[in-house]
Amino acid sequence: MAYNIADEDKRRNSRRTKWLIGGGVLFLVILIAVGVSVGVVLSNRNKKNNSSSGSSSSNGDNSNGGNGGSGSNGTDSSGSSDASNFTKDPNLHKAFYGMAYTPEGALTEFGCTNTLETTIKDIQLMSQLTTRVRLYAADCNQTEQVLEAIVQTNVDMKVYIGNYILDDNHEAYNRQKEFIKQAIQKYGTKHIAGVTVGNEFMLNYVGSTGDPNGATGDLGAAILIQDIEDTRAMLKEIGVDSEIPVGNSDAGSYFSTKVLSAVDYGLSNVHAWFAQTSAADSAAWVFQFFDEQNVVPAAALPNKPDMYIAESGWPTKSSDAEHATNGGPGVASEAGLQDFLDTFVCQANTQGVKYFFFEMFDEDWKDKKFGGVEGWWGLFNKDRTLKNVKIPTCTAP
Numbered sequence: 001m002a003y004n005i006a007d008e009d010k011r012r013n014s015r016r017t018k019w020l021i022g023g024g025v026l027f028l029v030i031l032i033a034v035g036v037s038v039g040v041v042l043s044n045r046n047k048k049n050n051s052s053s054g055s056s057s058s059n060g061d062n063s064n065g066g067n068g069g070s071g072s073n074g075t076d077s078s079g080s081s082d083a084s085n086f087t088k089d090p091n092l093h094k095a096f097y098g099m100a101y102t103p104e105g106a107l108t109e110f111g112c113t114n115t116l117e118t119t120i121k122d123i124q125l126m127s128q129l130t131t132r133v134r135l136y137a138a139d140c141n142q143t144e145q146v147l148e149a150i151v152q153t154n155v156d157m158k159v160y161i162g163n164y165i166l167d168d169n170h171e172a173y174n175r176q177k178e179f180i181k182q183a184i185q186k187y188g189t190k191h192i193a194g195v196t197v198g199n200e201f202m203l204n205y206v207g208s209t210g211d212p213n214g215a216t217g218d219l220g221a222a223i224l225i226q227d228i229e230d231t232r233a234m235l236k237e238i239g240v241d242s243e244i245p246v247g248n249s250d251a252g253s254y255f256s257t258k259v260l261s262a263v264d265y266g267l268s269n270v271h272a273w274f275a276q277t278s279a280a281d282s283a284a285w286v287f288q289f290f291d292e293q294n295v296v297p298a299a300a301l302p303n304k305p306d307m308y309i310a311e312s313g314w315p316t317k318s319s320d321a322e323h324a325t326n327g328g329p330g331v332a333s334e335a336g337l338q339d340f341l342d343t344f345v346c347q348a349n350t351q352g353v354k355y356f357f358f359e360m361f362d363e364d365w366k367d368k369k370f371g372g373v374e375g376w377w378g379l380f381n382k383d384r385t386l387k388n389v390k391i392p393t394c395t396a397p
């Protein structure tokens with residue numbers, strides 16, 4: 001089954017509607033139990049970060065290699081300038097455990113317009129904030145470009161590589177697996193911290209009111225586990241299975257116990273925005289949800305997967321008035337983002353909560369495709385300027 005944008009939009013809209021109507025009921029029990037305010041964790045954003053329909057691995061990539069010989073005014077792959085010599089911004093600090101990042105244009109459906117040159121600039125900025133970056137997919141050669149950018153900039157950075165899974169008879173998985181394999185063979189394991197197989201696959205598979213551990217959930221889990229095991233086999237084949245852990249990412253309430261039992265680590269999307277908290281209460285909500293819904297259950301499994309917050313952040317703007325608040329006291333604003341930064345980042349660092357901040361840059365394609373707050377979660381604007389926020393000055397572990 002080919003990925004289809006219209007279906008995706010439909011699913012997305014119906015999911016959101018279901019949340020508004022029925023989601024509260026489903027989660028009422030949990031929410032009463034944990035004593036938090038109305039809402040539920042649901043991250044919609046990154047399932048679009050996938051790779052779209054049946055393009056083969058090679059046909060989206062013609063834009064990637066094109067910079068090498070074409071002039072030398074920039075940090076291109078010909079190495080004609082020194083990408084490791086860049087100006088540091090005194091406003092930036094390595095306060096973040098990790099950062100969620102998608103290179104601009106790294107989607108097959110938008111023609112793979114990502115370039116090494118822009119990825120280098122992004123890594124130069126990101127390296128001033130964190131030592132860990134999380135990718136969502138491997139299409140459009142983004143894995144190699146990020147690794148190449150780390151090599152050229154000579155920064156201290158490790159990558160959690162992503163393989164974005166669709167329910168498409170493993171087509172998207174297999175295509176990205178080849179990108180990942182080639183990237184590891186070319187760059188080695190030095191800058192790789194893990195391979196994350198699947199992002200919000202279970203949420204998409206069972207739907208927002210579905211049960212990831214029910215009968216339908218088990219069917220989805222079987223697809224994921226097949227890809228997880230296949231990734232382990234690929235890593236073993238190239239001799240790096242002992243060096244690279246294999247994980248899975250999903251929305252915080254949608255982990256299948258079977259899937260979690262099959263991975264080394266789990267990345268959980270935990271968004272206070274969708275739980276209708278205020279910005280001031282958001283960090284406390286995130287810590288409590290993550291601990292109760294993810295950390296404690298994972299610790300009870302025999303394999304004890306290492307749990308991370310895969311995404312947490314606060315939007316600064318909505319493209320329409322309807323989504324400018326979260327249905328509660330939360331308002332999309334730079335002041336809200338500042339509140340979240342001030343209450344979450346250093347506390348998480350101190351508590352040893354591992355997280356990927358969501359996210360590095362505003363994503364224009366998400367705004368165009370989904371509207372609302374979807375495109376406006378960046379610390380940085382789309383033009384790579386820092387928003388009107390102060391980066392906390394604590395240092396992440």
Ligand SMILES: *[C@@H]1O[C@H](CO)[C@@H](O)[C@H](O)[C@H]1NC(C)=O
Binds near residue numbers: 073074075
């Ligand atoms: C090189 O110059 C061109 C034309 O001015 C510009 O569009 C491009 O962004 C530059 N590349 C870099 C890496 O600065």
Ligand SMILES: *[C@@H]1O[C@H](CO)[C@@H](O)[C@H](O)[C@H]1NC(C)=O
Binds near residue numbers: 082085086
């Ligand atoms: C780094 O770049 C600056 C500005 O382009 C230049 O003046 C300086 O010589 C460079 N340093 C090294 C070590 O290349």
Ligand SMILES: *[C@@H]1O[C@H](CO)[C@@H](O)[C@H](O)[C@H]1NC(C)=O
Binds near residue numbers: 077141145
């Ligand atoms: C992928 O990116 C790397 C790093 O920029 C580059 O060396 C390689 O040629 C690219 N591969 C393709 C198929 O574009």
